[in-house]
Amino acid sequence: MANPIGVSRGKGFSNPFEQKQVLGILFMAPAVLYMVAFLGLPFVLAIYFSLTDLTINNLQSGASFIGLENFVELFRDSVFLQALRNTIVFVTSQLLSIILGQLTAFVFMQEFRGKAPARILILLPWAVPIALGVLGWKWMYDSLYSIINWTLRAMHILGPDQWPNWLGAPDLAMISVIIVHAWKAFPFAAVVFLGALTSIPQDIIDAAKVDGAGFLRQMFQINLPIIAPIVSIGLIFSTVFAFTDMSVVWLLTKGGPINSTHVLGSYAFQVGIVSGDIGQGAAISLFLVPILMLAMILVLSAMRRREL
C-alpha cells in the first residue's frame, strides 16, 4: 500500500523514524525479543534439559548428556503412563463442558424472567481465579462434611451408611476432577456459542424458516455450519487450557490417591520441581508439545476458514 503522505514529506534528509519499516521493526522488536527470551529460549532449554541428568543437586557442578534415557525411563514408569491416560480422559471429558455450554447458550437465546442475574451466576465459575474456585469444591468434596453427600442422603439417594470419599478413592477422584473441569469450562463454551449464534444474520434464519426448516434442521444444517469456524477457535483454546492445566488436580488431590489422578502437568511438577529431577520433569512436560502443535494447526485452519 503506497502512502503518498510519507513520500511528500521527504525534504532533504528524511528522519529514519518516519519510515514505516524502521518504525515497524522498532515497535515490534521488544515484543518479539521478549517472547524469544522468555518463551522460545526456555522451550529450547526444556528440550536440552530433557536429554541430560540435570537435578537440583548438580545445578552448579553441571549435568551430563544422557541421550534419550529420560524418555525411555518414562515408558517404564507406570505413574507416567497413568498420567498420560488421565490427561486424555480429561481432554475427552471436555465434551461434557461443550454439551453443557451449548445447552446454556440455547437457554440464553430465549427470553425469560431473571435472565440477567442468571447470566452473572453462570459466568462466575469461569471468571473466578481457578485456584480459588477449586477450594470451594475441595470443601464440597470433604470426606466427612461434604455438602454433596449430605444432599444425596437427604434425597435418599445415599443410604445412611454410605460415605463416598470423593477425593479419597481413585475412580471417584477422577470423576471429581472431571466435574470441576466441566464446571470451570462450560460457561466459556456457552459464551462462545452464544456470541457466534447471535452473529448469524437474521435473513438467513428467516429464509430457513420460510423454506420450512424445523428446529433441529435449522440447528444442524444452518446454525452449526455457520458458527463452526468461530466456535472451534474458542473451544480449542479451552481444550488446550484444560489439557495443560495442573492446578485443578494439584489443589484437589496432588495427583493422589496413590498417583491415580496425575496429569502430565502435575506429574511434571511432582518430578521436576518437588523431587528436583529437572531432566526427567522436562521430558514429561515435553509430551504436551505434540498436542499443542495439533491445536495450533487446528486454530490456523479455523482462522483461514473464518469469514472476515
Place this chain on the structure above:
Amino acid sequence: MYQPRVARKPYARTQPQSVSKHKKWTLTYLFKRVLFYTLVIALVIFAALPFYWMFITAFKTEHDLYNLKAIPYIFNEPPTLQHMDLLFNRTAFVQWLQNTFVVGGLVVAITLLIAIPAGYALARLAGRYSEPLGIGMFLTYLVPPTLLFIPLSPVVSRLGLQDSLWALVVIYPTFTIPFCTWLMMGFFKAVPIEIEEAALIDGDSRMGALVHVVLPVSLPGIFTIIIFAFTLCVQEFVYALTFISSTANKTITVGVPTDLMRGDLFFWGSLMAAALIAGIPVAIVYNLFLDRFLVGITGGAVR
C-alpha cells in the same frame, strides 16, 4: 446484494410476542415452560452452588460447620466474623494481596510498554509481515506454563530470583504480551486511518500522530488491556507455586491454598472467606469485560 440492516439480533427477540401469547395455558406450553425453567435452575445451581457454599462457610461458627446433624445450607447458629478476623489479623492475607497488586502493577506496566507499540506495528506498519507475525503472537498464547516452568526454574535460580516476586514480574508478561498485543492490534485497526493522515498532513510526525491522535482515541482499548493483564496476573497459579516458597512473598492464589492449613487441618472458614474476597471482584471485572475478552481469544472472530 441488498441486505437489510436488521440482522445481528438474537432471533428469539425478534419473534413476535403474540406467538407465545395465544399459546399460553395450553398443556404443552406449560410443560415446555416447566422443563425450560428446570434447566435454567439446574445450570445456575451447578455454576453457583460452590460460591454459595463458600459464602455460608465463611460466616459460620466452627461448631456449626462441623455439625453433622444440622442442615448445612443455612446458619444454624448466628453468623460470625471469627474467620475474617483470623484471615486479616493472624495470617499473611493482606501481605498476599499487596504482593499480588505489586506484581500485577509491574506486569501491567511492562505489558503496556511492549504491547502498545507492537499492536500498532501489526495494525499499521508491518505491511505483509503483519499477518504471520500477528498470528504467531496469537499462537504463543497457547503455550502453557506447565511446559515452561521446569526449564525456567534453573534459569530463575541462576539469576538469584528464586522466592522473589521479580521472577513473576519477568515471567508473567510472556502470557500478557501476546494477548494484549492481539487486542491492541484490533483496537488500532478500528481507528479510521483518515484521522492519522490528517495529522500527518498537518505536519505532525508519525510518532506525533500516534501520541497525539491515535492513542487518545484508543484509550478504551488501553484500559481494557490494563484490566486483562492485571486479572491474568491475579489468576496465575502455576508459576507462582513453582517460584515462590516463603509465606511473605506469596501471591493470593498460592498463599490461600498453601498457607491456610496446618498439616491436614484446613481452616475452611478463613479459606472460603479468602477465596471469596479475592475471587469475586476479579470475576465481576471479567464479566464486565466479557465481550472484549471474547474478541481477544477467538482472534476477533466473535464481535
